Structure formats: C-alpha cells, structure tokens
Amino acid sequence: MEGSMQCNANYVPLTPISFLERSAIVYGDKLSLVFGNDKYTWSQTHQRCIKLASSISQLGVSHHDVVAVLAHNTPATYELHFGVPMSGAILCTLNTHTDSSMVSLLLKHCDAKILFVDHQLLDIAKGALDILSKSSTKLATLVLILESDAQNSNTYVSPETLIYENLIAEGKLDFEVKKPKDEFDTISISYTSGTTATPKGVIYSHRGAYLNALSTVIINEMISSSVYLWCVPMFHCNGWCVPWSMAAQGGTNICLRNLTAKSIFEDVFKHKVTHMGGAPTILNMIINAPLEFRKPIPWKVQVMTGGAPPPPGVFAKMEELGFYVTHAYGMTETYGPASICTWKPEWSCLPQDVQAKLKARQGVLHVGMEGLDIKDPVTMKSVPADAKTIGEIMFRGNNVMKGYLNDLKGTKNAFKDGWYKTGDLGVKHPDGYIEVKDRSKDIIIFGEDIYISTIELESVIYNHPAVFEVAVVGRPDEYWGETPCAFVKLKEGYNATEEEIMQLCQKSLPHVMAPQTVVFGDLPKTSTGKTQKYVLREKTKAMGSLSKIKCISKETFFNVK
Amino acid sequence: MEGSMQCNANYVPLTPISFLERSAIVYGDKLSLVFGNDKYTWSQTHQRCIKLASSISQLGVSHHDVVAVLAHNTPATYELHFGVPMSGAILCTLNTHTDSSMVSLLLKHCDAKILFVDHQLLDIAKGALDILSKSSTKLATLVLILESDAQNSNTYVSPETLIYENLIAEGKLDFEVKKPKDEFDTISISYTSGTTATPKGVIYSHRGAYLNALSTVIINEMISSSVYLWCVPMFHCNGWCVPWSMAAQGGTNICLRNLTAKSIFEDVFKHKVTHMGGAPTILNMIINAPLEFRKPIPWKVQVMTGGAPPPPGVFAKMEELGFYVTHAYGMTETYGPASICTWKPEWSCLPQDVQAKLKARQGVLHVGMEGLDIKDPVTMKSVPADAKTIGEIMFRGNNVMKGYLNDLKGTKNAFKDGWYKTGDLGVKHPDGYIEVKDRSKDIIIFGEDIYISTIELESVIYNHPAVFEVAVVGRPDEYWGETPCAFVKLKEGYNATEEEIMQLCQKSLPHVMAPQTVVFGDLPKTSTGKTQKYVLREKTKAMGSLSKIKCISKETFFNVK
Numbered sequence A, B: 001m002e003g004s005m006q007c008n009a010n011y012v013p014l015t016p017i018s019f020l021e022r023s024a025i026v027y028g029d030k031l032s033l034v035f036g037n038d039k040y041t042w043s044q045t046h047q048r049c050i051k052l053a054s055s056i057s058q059l060g061v062s063h064h065d066v067v068a069v070l071a072h073n074t075p076a077t078y079e080l081h082f083g084v085p086m087s088g089a090i091l092c093t094l095n096t097h098t099d100s101s102m103v104s105l106l107l108k109h110c111d112a113k114i115l116f117v118d119h120q121l122l123d124i125a126k127g128a129l130d131i132l133s134k135s136s137t138k139l140a141t142l143v144l145i146l147e148s149d150a151q152n153s154n155t156y157v158s159p160e161t162l163i164y165e166n167l168i169a170e171g172k173l174d175f176e177v178k179k180p181k182d183e184f185d186t187i188s189i190s191y192t193s194g195t196t197a198t199p200k201g202v203i204y205s206h207r208g209a210y211l212n213a214l215s216t217v218i219i220n221e222m223i224s225s226s227v228y229l230w231c232v233p234m235f236h237c238n239g240w241c242v243p244w245s246m247a248a249q250g251g252t253n254i255c256l257r258n259l260t261a262k263s264i265f266e267d268v269f270k271h272k273v274t275h276m277g278g279a280p281t282i283l284n285m286i287i288n289a290p291l292e293f294r295k296p297i298p299w300k301v302q303v304m305t306g307g308a309p310p311p312p313g314v315f316a317k318m319e320e321l322g323f324y325v326t327h328a329y330g331m332t333e334t335y336g337p338a339s340i341c342t343w344k345p346e347w348s349c350l351p352q353d354v355q356a357k358l359k360a361r362q363g364v365l366h367v368g369m370e371g372l373d374i375k376d377p378v379t380m381k382s383v384p385a386d387a388k389t390i391g392e393i394m395f396r397g398n399n400v401m402k403g404y405l406n407d408l409k410g411t412k413n414a415f416k417d418g419w420y421k422t423g424d425l426g427v428k429h430p431d432g433y434i435e436v437k438d439r440s441k442d443i444i445i446f447g448e449d450i451y452i453s454t455i456e457l458e459s460v461i462y463n464h465p466a467v468f469e470v471a472v473v474g475r476p477d478e479y480w481g482e483t484p485c486a487f488v489k490l491k492e493g494y495n496a497t498e499e500e501i502m503q504l505c506q507k508s509l510p511h512v513m514a515p516q517t518v519v520f521g522d523l524p525k526t527s528t529g530k531t532q533k534y535v536l537r538e539k540t541k542a543m544g545s546l547s548k549i550k551c552i553s554k555e556t557f558f559n560v561k
Helices: A017-026 A042-058 A075-086 A101-112 A121-134 A164-170 A206-219 A242-249 A262-272 A280-287 A314-320 A346-350 A352-358 A408-414 A454-461 A498-507 A532-543 A555-558 B017-026 B040-059 B075-086 B100-110 B119-134 B164-171 B206-219 B241-248 B259-269 B280-287 B315-322 B346-351 B352-359 B407-415 B455-460 B497-509 B534-541 B554-560
Strands: A031-034 A038-042 A065-070 A090-093 A112-118 A141-145 A185-191 A201-205 A227-229 A253-255 A274-277 A301-305 A323-331 A336-340 A368-377 A391-397 A419-426 A435-439 A444-446 A450-452 A468-475 A481-490 A517-520 B031-034 B038-040 B066-071 B090-093 B112-120 B141-145 B185-189 B199-203 B227-229 B252-254 B274-276 B301-305 B324-332 B336-340 B369-375 B391-397 B420-428 B432-437 B444-446 B450-452 B467-477 B481-490 B517-520
Touching: A017 A042, A017 A206, A017 A242, A031 A042, A031 A075, A031 B517, A038 A454, A042 A075, A042 A164, A042 B280, A065 A075, A075 A090, A075 A242, A075 B100, A090 A517, A090 B346, A101 A112, A101 A201, A112 A121, A121 A141, A121 A408, A121 B497, A141 A164, A141 A323, A141 A450, A164 B274, A185 A206, A185 B369, A201 A206, A201 B346, A206 A336, A206 B206, A242 A253, A253 A262, A262 A346, A280 A301, A280 A323, A280 B455, A314 A323, A314 A336, A314 A352, A336 A368, A336 A391, A336 B301, A346 A352, A352 B497, A368 A419, A408 B090, A408 B141, A435 A454, A444 A468, A444 A481, A454 A468, A454 A498, A454 B206, A468 A532, A481 A532, A498 A517, A517 A532, A555 B407, B017 B075, B017 B164, B017 B206, B017 B315, B031 B040, B031 B075, B040 B075, B040 B164, B066 B075, B066 B119, B075 B090, B075 B112, B100 B199, B112 B119, B119 B141, B141 B164, B185 B206, B199 B206, B206 B241, B206 B336, B227 B259, B241 B252, B252 B259, B259 B280, B274 B280, B280 B301, B280 B324, B315 B352, B336 B369, B336 B391, B346 B352, B369 B420, B444 B467, B450 B455, B455 B467, B455 B481, B455 B497, B467 B534, B481 B534, B497 B517, B517 B534
Parallel strands: A031 A253, A065 A090, A065 A112, A090 A185, A112 A141, A227 A253, A227 A274, A274 A301, A301 A323, A481 A517, B031 B252, B066 B090, B066 B112, B090 B185, B112 B141, B227 B252, B227 B274, B274 B301, B301 B324, B481 B517
Antiparallel strands: A031 A038, A185 A201, A323 A336, A368 A391, A391 A419, A419 A435, A444 A450, A468 A481, B031 B038, B185 B199, B324 B336, B369 B391, B391 B420, B420 B432, B444 B450, B467 B481
8 A cells, every 4th residue: 555664663573572572661560470578570581581581592502492381380380481582492381290301302393492490390301301401412401490488498509500580690780681573483482291192292383372371361351460470380371371461451360389189279368369260179179178268269260170070060169259250261372361251241040050061162263263163074064053963172273272393284184274273072052152072083973873972971070069070972882883981980978879970971971971880089190180091091992892792783782881 | 593483383474453352252232332321232343343344344345445434532533443444444443523624634645445424514524525425535435324213304314325324234243353453553643632733644553553442441440340431522532442441341331422521421411431531621521510400429430631731720620529530641643641640558547648649750661661751852861750850751662552554754753763752841750650740842932942841830729719711821031932831711700819829829839930921811722622833822922022121031021020
C-alpha cells in the first residue's frame, strides 16, 4: 500500500522479554516473586535477569546455544525464563524427576553449553556429566543454584564450581539485551515428559511464547493484582507459559519447592493466591488433604487443570473449598493448554453430575489458537458434531510448536496436511465442545468393530467411593484382540472387589465395555502426574490372553467371566 | 534450528477476524450487540459478517480495495469492522462530522469502491458523490444503512439504491473468508480528525489490530462478561480497536446513536455497563448531567479517557458517580491509546488534588508497545527523568501505524531515526511516567528562552469555578514573539472577568506565564471533541500584537497590562 513502510518504529519482533521490560517500569515496586523469605520486585527481577544474561554471555555462550536447567520452581528457574533468552541463548528446562542417564542423553541431544542445577538435584547432574565424560562428549558448564537460607548448607561446593548468585552479582547491568531479530527464532526446548517412552525435544518460538502468554492472561482473566501459586512445574511446557504471562500483567508469583496439601493451603492463605494450575493429582491432593489444613478459602481461587480430565466429583469438592476449576487440554507441542472448557453461566443451574460431565470435556479453542477440529486423519474430513463419531483431534495456529529438535521427519509427520495431529481421539459435541475419548494408542479395539474408550471406562470406575485412581488399558487377547483391564488404586482404609468394579461398569455401560480384568495397586506416573499407560500395557502383556478358545461367542465370553 | 519448519499448522498471520470466528464457537449464544430493540448473538454476528463479506465481494471489490463507511455507532458499523476485512478489502471509516466537500476529497484520496452510509448522513454522502461526478471521478457504489425501527421511514430510497440489510440477506454463508496472507497487510485506513487542518490517511495492519485488540483487553481488564458502551466513535482509530477487543473476549457491545447524558445513564443502568471510553467532553457531559439522570451507579464502570488530560476535579466527581477513569494517551498513528496512566494502589491514600495531578499524566507504555521515550528530536538522546526537561514524545512498536496513505515522504519523516515522533512535547517523571506539556506547535515561546506550556496554563484556569472549558494559544507579539491568550467558555449561569482569570494564573504560576489576553465564548471543536487550536490561532493573528513598543522590559510589560 503506497505510503507505508516497515521499520524499527512500527515492527518489533514479538518476544516475552518485552513484558519484563515493561513491568520493570509499570510495576517496578510491585512484588514479582516470593519464595519463603525471599522477595523480589519487578524492577529487581528485571535487573537480575539482565545481569544473569550478561554472565551467561560471558561464559562464552553464542547466539542460539542451548542452556539447560534442572531445577524446581524457585525464583532462579523463573529468572532463567528471561535471563537465558535475553542472552540470545535457548532455554531447555529438564524434568526434575529424570535420572542421570536420561539427563546425559538429553544434554547431548540438545548440545547444552551450560547446565544450571538446583542444589537438591546436584547428584543427578553430576551423574549425568560423569556419563558424558566417559563418552568423551564435551561437558556442559555446571552452575549451582543455592538458596539464601540454610537449607543448602550441606552442599559441598568445590572452588571451581560456578554459583548462580555469583553470576548475578558479577553480571553487568549495562549488558545489551539480545532480542530476537526474527520472532520465529527459538526461545526454548521442552522434552515431552512422555506417556510414551522416548522424550522428544519440542521447540518453541519467541512469537509463540509471546502470543500464548497474552492468551493465557485473557483466558485466565488475570489482572495486575493476580497472585499465582506455582504448582505446575516450570519445566513442563515452560510452566504453560505462565512465567511470561505473569510478567505481561505484572502479577505476583509464589514459588514453592515442596508440593504438599499443607504447603498449598498455607501459601494460598498467606499470599492471597488468586490463580494456580496443576494436574488432577494436585486437585486430588487438595480435596483429600488432612482436615487440619483443609480450610475453605473465603475468596475465589481460579485453578486451571489439564493432563487428564478430572474425575467427576472433583469439581464440586474443589468448589466447596473455594477453588474454581477450569479444565483445559493441550500438550507440550501446543505450549500447554490449547483448548479450554469455557464455562457457560447457564450451566450452573444444571444438576451437579451433568455439570461435572460438561466440565470434564476438553472444550473450545484457546484465544491464541486458530483451529481446533476433529478429523478423519486419512481423508482430513471433519467429523460431524454429533458427540458420537470419533476422529483425531487436531490443532492449527501460532501456539503449535516449531517442530521436534533434530527430528525433521517427526516434525513433518506431525504437521502433515497443515494441521498438528495430536494422536488423541475424540468427538465433537453439537455445541462445538470437543471431548477426548482416548489416545489413539490407548483406545481398546474389541473384536473388529467395537472401540472402547478407556477414559469413559475410567470415569465410570471413579464413581466407586473406594477408588482413588484408575487407569484402563487393553489386555492382549488371542481371540478378541484386546479386552479392557482396569488398574485401580484404592483410597487408604477403603476396600473394593474386582466384582464390584465390573458390576459398576456393567450397570452404566454396554456389557462389552466392562473390564474383564481388575488389578489393585499403585499406578506408575510421570513426573507431571500423568499415568504411564505404556508401563501398564507391558504388565498386561505379561499377563497373557484371557480367552484361549478360538471360536468363543461374545455371549459365552461374558458368561464365562 | 534443525527439526523445525514453518507451515500452516504452526504459523497463521495474525488478524482480528480470528477473534470473531472463535467467539462464534465459544460464545455463540451470548449477546454480541445491543442497539435499542435490536439484539444479536456472537453466532449471528459471525454469520452476518460472512454474508456481508460475500456481498461486498459480489460487488466486484478486489483484494485490498478500499470500502468507506460514513456511519454512527450502530451494529452495521461494528459488523463492517469484520465484514470488510473478511472480503479481503480495506475498511475506511469516515468522520461523521465531515461535510460533503471533505468526504469527496477523502473518497478520492483513498480511491474507495463502496461507500456505506447511515440514513442520517445520506445527504452528506450524496453531496460528496455529486462533487465527485462533476470532476468525472469514478463514483463509489452507495450502500444505505437503514434501521429496523421507524426512525428511517422518511428516507427516500430509489429502486437502484443498495440497502445494507439486503446485502446481508443475499450474502452467502459458505463464502470463503479472505484472511490476510501477510499479517502486515492493511486492514484499515483512518483519517486523522485533525487538530491540524489537513487529514492524513493512517494505515493499520491486521497484525497491529490483532495485537492492539489483545493489549486493550488486558489493559482494561475486560473479561467475557464485560459490557462495553460505545461512546468513542468507531470511526476514530477504529474505536481504539475495541470492536476487535470485544470479539476477542466475547463481551457485549452496547451501541447508541445519540450521545447525551440521559442516554448514557440509561444505557449504563439498563445493560449493566462495565466499560466505556470517551474524550473529556463525555466526562464533562456525565458530571454536569441534569440531576434527574445523574444517579450514582452501584457497580464499577471503568472509563478510559484520552484526547486531552481531563481537568482536575473531573476524576473525583466521576468516581462519586461510580465511573473509574483511567487516563490514556495516544493518537490515530498509534491505534488509539499507546500509553496509560496505570494507577498504583498506594496513590489512593494521597490527597485528592495530588491524585488528580498523578492521574492527569500520560503514564507508561501500553502492553502492545515496545518503546515510549522522551527524546531530543535532533540528538535522539533521552531526556533525564527529572519532571523538568522537555523533549519530544516518541513511540516504537507493533502498534505504530504502517504509514500515511499516498504520503511516503510524510511516513518517512514520522519514522525518522526508528521512532514515531508524535510532535508532542513532554517530560519524564522520576517514576517513569510521562506527562505531555504541549503539542510542539502549541507551546508558547515567550522571548527567546521561556517555554510556556498551554496545557499547564489551562489546568490552572480550570480551577476557576465558573470555567467550563478553556484553551490557551500563543498570540503573535511584535516584541515577545508570542504571549499567552486564553479562550474561555463559562458554565451556564456563571460569570468571571478577564482580571480574575489572569490573577488566578499569577497566583499559582510565574507571572510571565499568565495569559495577557482572555476571550470568552464557545471553543471550536473537532468531531472527536478536541479543541481546534489552529482555529484559535487564526483568531489571535487577527487580533494583532499586544506590545507595540520595541524596547519594553519584562517588568514594564507586565505593569502595563
């Protein structure tokens, strides 16, 4: 268009670094971070991040080098979300539950130049560097994050070890912050924590991080007086991008190291927390907290949950305590939540069980996303919005990852046909809300034509008063292909029988969908609280087939059981 | 970075069209627009905009053609903010107070292919087309916007006239919406309403509109239950981008045609308005409303004001009525508000007059902006944050216009040195907040070295209980260059003398800054409520010089007066 031009005055690559710079001016004296007795203002956080970036730069890190972090939800981890990008480097937050062997693999995979490590996780880091030194791989420089209080007085620090606070102290405040020249430049890498066995390095851009941070503020209705309690690990999808959101709105972050019911309730009351997030395990922790801590909050705490649909009953119990839960859905590949079960005021008049069902759906598009659809993955045709027809859930938009690190084939496969294919199966309701039925690899195919949703089965089993947690997987079957097998963890002091669980399912579902096997015990979990179904599937393989007879009829099969 | 790729799955050009598409799903049944008895849901608004886009396309408009709109704040104007871009065309909203001659000039300047016109403004449009036909310029197709009620029954509609509702009725719902391929593509053109005489065509991009809309939601703390009362004309900087913001958050727009104190109070109560915006004239209208309408609102209405700093006292009076005013600052070139006087909770404890002074400042950076600074326009050095040193206010960021239509020279001049130079003069306070002292062309230079801020003078004169409005400009002076001249409009039934005004100024400012001339009467205004100082300057030119003696001393001058 004649008369227009693009220049520094009217085009600036999007980056969340801008949020911190703005908050340092607009909210300079306001609390940015609280961690035990440590408190920082936005102006201090900004200055510390500049100095951190300066020191990272001094360590010889070049533009687009990777800086890894193995740390809990402390102010340091928060600061690294800005300090690393401000040095021009790429942030790679590692799962704190990973062992040395996996850490060594990941450090090598992303070619990390520095590893920042929490003093509580130093042994894992040292172990990882030991493994790398044996394979004569170039070692990452180790920087140790100590705490201001006495908790880390026992940590042995060798004279040559770099200390986080020293880096900040020595950093230069006049360091020229390196902002991206292209907003599609990489800001971070997150390894999928994996309900599958092999982590993939998911790449985020400055643009995606900026847009997701703004969308998250809007979706969560965060304002500048909002106080966010850190229950989502910052290593997980960069804490759903909330470190950047909080800087955009100038709210206050409450960090805590040990997630217990006690610490959550204490922090919520002490800091007047307004927002938090967490996997359903956190919600379980809250509603099953010992009575001495479990006090109703007199104000509204907005809780975003995701990872798995919370079992029915959880929403109501949370609300009684003052926690208003919104169910979101997404994955590392979508910067965390990508769809959200937006609540309609008129639903509040419906019976509790109907409300719970509506709320457990995965909902509608996040503001930052452009497309959410359920399609036939082969024809790419949308399924009808009939709440019945199953298809694959797909996303499209600026909050879809750049790709998988060093795996262009994987990236191309994920983006085939111009959509990101989640691998999750679901249906679309007539009101446009989607509902996940299963991971495509989790769904149980009984016989040739019967698809059994393990999630549906699980939500029925959750209605049993003794059930604390449940996961259903397919058990290989010589005749039927697979039959449903339920792994159940009971609440402490409660009891239930195999038969009770099966009958409960037969009451509310077609008989064919009821589990043929029920196993009681603990469920294997990822560090982000997701059940590792692949571990359970291994167990069912070891069990062997239930039906050995080749020509059994469906009726006989169910009568035999 | 190896493994990443940019494709349709993870990169979508930003455009506010996406907000409407999302709201149609997420807030489908929720009210989008209310106008008298007319009500629309987001789903209906979405469908109407698609059909509108389809019909615009059918009229032979090609990609990037301009579609002009001369209309009040009705649902049609709102719909055109989406329908026009969805057809691939560019929206040009014209000032409803413009006369036929100016409309003809602007239509020709932007080469508009269609002109949508409100039935109340049909005569102006017809006049403009008459003028164009005489100069054998290709005429824009005229589309008449009628109303569903009887108000327009007198409008003569010739058989060949296109009617807005017919276009919508005939539009196709399966029309393929044309989204921008490049997010820097033009979405709209806004002619500056002009405190100067010649309007300039300011070009906005889809990217800028998207980002400003999100920032506006965040800055105004708008949530999905927010209700916005339309007092800012949508033709002015596209209503500060709020049409797009409301779609992003799925709130409700209350349109009203005639802005009166009565209609504002009625609509606020009837629709439980939570947000509105408006020039200080609107605030004046509210606080000076007849007692029969002026009832305190029992909830909080957030009001964004801009254009000129509201006179002291206005904030407190507004708050007594339930309207919480935030002062913002910006111009057409910055998509409307670009800085905002963010309130700090601790300020609420200060005396009212100190609060008013703090609140009247232009504040700090808007979320969507990257840089706000006060610089020496020659050396480009930042002024110290001492609240004293005057420099030019400059912005940088994605919410700075693309440029001026057909005026690359003007664009380059505005963007010289990588910043957008506003032409406003101001100071930076130690807390980082900026304060406008004057337009660079308004500031009065007395002698060689004394700079008199007309805004400062005006704010003192506003303290006189009889003063309704005031504007100060320089009066040419043979000896001093310029002397201050105050134009004062008194409140109805009140009186004041020239002497009183001068003495008031001499009490609180250095004598040299007091006006030497005071003129009582109405002030000339632009349609957006800004005082046209260039008209007043013409008047002072006609007055001639005050001091004729060549060698007068400052002391003599003031004693003579």
